[in-house]
Amino acid sequence: MGDSFDFIIVGAGPAGTVLATRLAKSPAAPSVLLLEAGGANNDPSLDQRLISNRMTTASTKPDLNWGYKTVPQSHLANRVIDYSRGKGLGGSTLINFGFWTVPPSADYDRWAKVVGDDAFSWKQMQQRLRKLERYHSKVEGPVERYCYPSPQDHGSDGELDVEVPKVIEPEVLSFFAEIEKAGSPINRDLNSGDPIGIGLMVSSSHRGLRTTAQAAFLEHTPSNLVVRADSAVDRIVLQDKTAVGVEVDGKIFRASKEVILCAGALDTPKLLMLSGIGDKDELKKHDIPVVQDLPGVGQNLQDHTWVPWAYQRKAPPSQSYDAWHNDEAAAAARRQIEEDGTGPFAVNGQGYVLGFLKDETTLKSDEFKALPAAVQRHLEEPTVPTFETAFALMSPMPGMDPTKSYLMTAVLLQNNQSVGSVRLASSNAKDAPICDPALLSHPFDRTCFINAVKAAVSIPGNPTLSDDIDFPLNAPSFASDEEIWSFLQQNAGATWHMSCTVKMGQEDDESACVDTHFRLRGIENLRVADMSVTPFLPGAHPTLTAYLIGETAAEKMIAEYGLNTQSKA
Numbered sequence: 001m002g003d004s005f006d007f008i009i010v011g012a013g014p015a016g017t018v019l020a021t022r023l024a025k026s027p028a029a030p031s032v033l034l035l036e037a038g039g040a041n042n043d044p045s046l047d048q049r050l051i052s053n054r055m056t057t058a059s060t061k062p063d064l065n066w067g068y069k070t071v072p073q074s075h076l077a078n079r080v081i082d083y084s085r086g087k088g089l090g091g092s093t094l095i096n097f098g099f100w101t102v103p104p105s106a107d108y109d110r111w112a113k114v115v116g117d118d119a120f121s122w123k124q125m126q127q128r129l130r131k132l133e134r135y136h137s138k139v140e141g142p143v144e145r146y147c148y149p150s151p152q153d154h155g156s157d158g159e160l161d162v163e164v165p166k167v168i169e170p171e172v173l174s175f176f177a178e179i180e181k182a183g184s185p186i187n188r189d190l191n192s193g194d195p196i197g198i199g200l201m202v203s204s205s206h207r208g209l210r211t212t213a214q215a216a217f218l219e220h221t222p223s224n225l226v227v228r229a230d231s232a233v234d235r236i237v238l239q240d241k242t243a244v245g246v247e248v249d250g251k252i253f254r255a256s257k258e259v260i261l262c263a264g265a266l267d268t269p270k271l272l273m274l275s276g277i278g279d280k281d282e283l284k285k286h287d288i289p290v291v292q293d294l295p296g297v298g299q300n301l302q303d304h305t306w307v308p309w310a311y312q313r314k315a316p317p318s319q320s321y322d323a324w325h326n327d328e329a330a331a332a333a334r335r336q337i338e339e340d341g342t343g344p345f346a347v348n349g350q351g352y353v354l355g356f357l358k359d360e361t362t363l364k365s366d367e368f369k370a371l372p373a374a375v376q377r378h379l380e381e382p383t384v385p386t387f388e389t390a391f392a393l394m395s396p397m398p399g400m401d402p403t404k405s406y407l408m409t410a411v412l413l414q415n416n417q418s419v420g421s422v423r424l425a426s427s428n429a430k431d432a433p434i435c436d437p438a439l440l441s442h443p444f445d446r447t448c449f450i451n452a453v454k455a456a457v458s459i460p461g462n463p464t465l466s467d468d469i470d471f472p473l474n475a476p477s478f479a480s481d482e483e484i485w486s487f488l489q490q491n492a493g494a495t496w497h498m499s500c501t502v503k504m505g506q507e508d509d510e511s512a513c514v515d516t517h518f519r520l521r522g523i524e525n526l527r528v529a530d531m532s533v534t535p536f537l538p539g540a541h542p543t544l545t546a547y548l549i550g551e552t553a554a555e556k557m558i559a560e561y562g563l564n565t566q567s568k569a
């Protein structure tokens, strides 16, 4: 193969790894090069993959993180917000929180309608999801009452381990019991396409270990798939308006068929712009010769906004929380995970009570009535929530008393209307992009968020209302909209669900950059297949959408190139 391949894929996150694997494993067995800027992750330490470390890996493993930040956010008291991205084989699945949530069926149907291609409909996306998942859904005992996924809605023999917790902290079962007793709606499978209600989170993990895109797809690769870590692509090599390869530190790798960018929603537009594809005025600012004027590149940046807060509980921590502050208990917990995948580290932090709820006050607001009619109709769909909320026991963060017990709660906005951008800081590929998600810049988001926080704390039976709460650590009193807004300005952030920056759309959509075959407008042999392409951000944690983008792109490319037969490659 040398330095020349049929296909070159840039970025080994969930989208890139699926795409590379599916192309390489197709019967025609084309040669595929997968290039990843970050490392190979050969670190055998368990910490990196313990799912109970889900909330802290991004900060404790800086080598796995690009460490991006936003520009000061004018609607968030001019704060600079963390904008982490995973770096290394596995991409952001190395450091993300491992929530595995399927969007409402109506979101994929809307995607199909907006772009005019049924390949993105719920029916077809769910079929692909079944192919990808290995859903460990068998539940027995008390957890069953709150989580009972129907096997027909989930895959069982794909590459991606998804885990329904077998055991959760007893306190979390009590939270559920109270919520149910108070009459709040329980949903025993949040991932059926209808997330509305309150249920138990499932994780992209198995036996206490995080499922990374690397673990799922890159451990046993065929010989026609070459995976190169520590290979940051600086630019796409173009001949006239055709992609013929990529450049890595001055070295050229050639693609006889295509280059596909899967570098994520911040780095993919950056790479396009560095290669002369983007808004011509923006490129000129950095003296980059314009190859293709494509104003949508880097625009439409969307993310979910969230706010977490916490309480100290009166009850002492469960004994299993010893493993968080006692070296001996931690060593024993690690051994147990290695031996049989059970123990405190497989239990703590698995019991997240998640709610996907529709707030009717928001749907009656003036800000809702000012939205385009199509967006209003979508928000009124029965499966579409206006917000997500979470309640969970939390391990003490640095600076907190480890002998006490804590409750974390959070609210995530869904269907955010605020739109920002990613731009180049300079023509130097080593410089971080300028990221401005413009969080809460849209009036609908501000109204929706205030109402969502009020609705979340009022869920009948929720644990923040219980006598067990000792005192709030950073929670407001929720007494007035002004107080909640001020709390949001000081505490809200992005959920790292960046998307839509090289968006897919129909020919008459001037802001669209790729067609429904992921082909970039105006350039031959160049596609984009990662979270950059979503026409809007679906209402769920997006990893599985990223995997589905890789799977869908592979399906289309295998059909286009006739790779399903051995003779054509």
Ligand SMILES: Cc1cc2nc3c(=O)[nH]c(=O)nc-3n(C[C@H](O)[C@H](O)[C@H](O)COP(=O)(O)OP(=O)(O)OC[C@H]3O[C@@H](n4cnc5c(N)ncnc54)[C@H](O)[C@@H]3O)c2cc1C
Residues within 6 Å of the ligand: 010, 011, 012, 013, 014, 015, 016, 035, 036, 037, 038, 058, 084, 085, 086, 087, 088, 089, 090, 091, 092, 093, 095, 096, 097, 098, 099, 100, 101, 231, 232, 233, 234, 262, 263, 264, 265, 267, 268, 271, 495, 496, 497, 498, 530, 531, 532, 540, 541, 542, 543, 544, 546
């Ligand atoms: C802290 C955090 C928490 C999150 N929590 C969750 C969660 O709980 N659940 C959920 O579903 N989603 C979560 N997400 C989001 C989710 O991980 C991403 O949406 C998803 O990984 C995006 O996939 P992707 O393939 O588009 O890009 P990425 O996963 O970002 O992968 C892109 C890859 O391209 C590589 N790359 C970039 N530039 C270059 C270059 N020039 N040359 C070569 N390689 C390059 C990167 O290093 C990276 O490996 C979280 C993300 C973060 C950061």
